[in-house]
Amino acid sequence: MTNVGDMVGIRRGLSRTAQKNLRVRRDVLDRSRPVVMLSGMAADYLTRIHSIHHALGIPAGYPARRHLPIQREARRLVVAARAADDGQPVRLSPRAAAAWKKMQAAAAREGVNLLPLSGFRSVARQTAIIRQKLADGQTLPAILRLVAAPGCSEHHTGRALDLGDSNHIALDVDFAKTPAFRWLMKRAGEFGFRLSYPLKNRHGIDYEPWHWFCHW
Numbered sequence: 001m002t003n004v005g006d007m008v009g010i011r012r013g014l015s016r017t018a019q020k021n022l023r024v025r026r027d028v029l030d031r032s033r034p035v036v037m038l039s040g041m042a043a044d045y046l047t048r049i050h051s052i053h054h055a056l057g058i059p060a061g062y063p064a065r066r067h068l069p070i071q072r073e074a075r076r077l078v079v080a081a082r083a084a085d086d087g088q089p090v091r092l093s094p095r096a097a098a099a100w101k102k103m104q105a106a107a108a109r110e111g112v113n114l115l116p117l118s119g120f121r122s123v124a125r126q127t128a129i130i131r132q133k134l135a136d137g138q139t140l141p142a143i144l145r146l147v148a149a150p151g152c153s154e155h156h157t158g159r160a161l162d163l164g165d166s167n168h169i170a171l172d173v174d175f176a177k178t179p180a181f182r183w184l185m186k187r188a189g190e191f192g193f194r195l196s197y198p199l200k201n202r203h204g205i206d207y208e209p210w211h212w213f214c215h216w
């Protein structure tokens with residue numbers, strides 16, 4: 001793992017040129033702060049993401065151009081629910097799980113039955129999903145309008161949740177026509193959730209009314 005602290009720590013004993021390079025390198029790292037990489041994100045994790053992108057043919061500039069930062073993979077997860085469609089465990093970070101439970105209870109009190117469909121997804125799983133779509137004959141640009149590249153999915157963090165309700169458990173834009181979606185648009189912010197991919201979003205990802213991210 002390499003971080004700025006390590007780089008400053010090894011500065012002593014370097015040639016003048018090497019010190020200059022180190023300064024430049026540190027500046028580059030400092031400027032990249034918004035990409036959520038510095039505070040302990042392991043260099044080997046970033047290397048792994050880059051090599052997966054390379055293998056899939058995803059251009060190196062993809063995260064920056066699409067405003068999709070590299071997301072950390074969650075280490076602590078709890079089973080927050082069972083998916084309403086296939087019964088699989090929906091895993092979330094402990095904090096997101098607590099926020100979700102409060103939001104679901106508040107919605108239920110107002111007659112809205114929010115149902116979880118998907119939570120945490122690993123980088124390996126995201127890679128397998130994209131490989132399968134490529135094998136099925138879809139083009140990479142078409143795939144990347146529907147799913148984020150491995151490493152860039154909010155689902156890696158355990159804080160993203162795909163939602164349906166009792167009348168609608170498919171991940172499609174018709175969820176936007178449901179009372180559940182209208183409730184979420186009005187109230188989800190009170191529980192720390194926001195809609196990540198609204199219509200015509202800057203990430204170039206198609207409208208996803210079902211995908212909510214807990215920023216707490």
Ligand SMILES: [Zn+2]
Nearest residue numbers: 160161162211
């Ligand atoms: Zn999602």
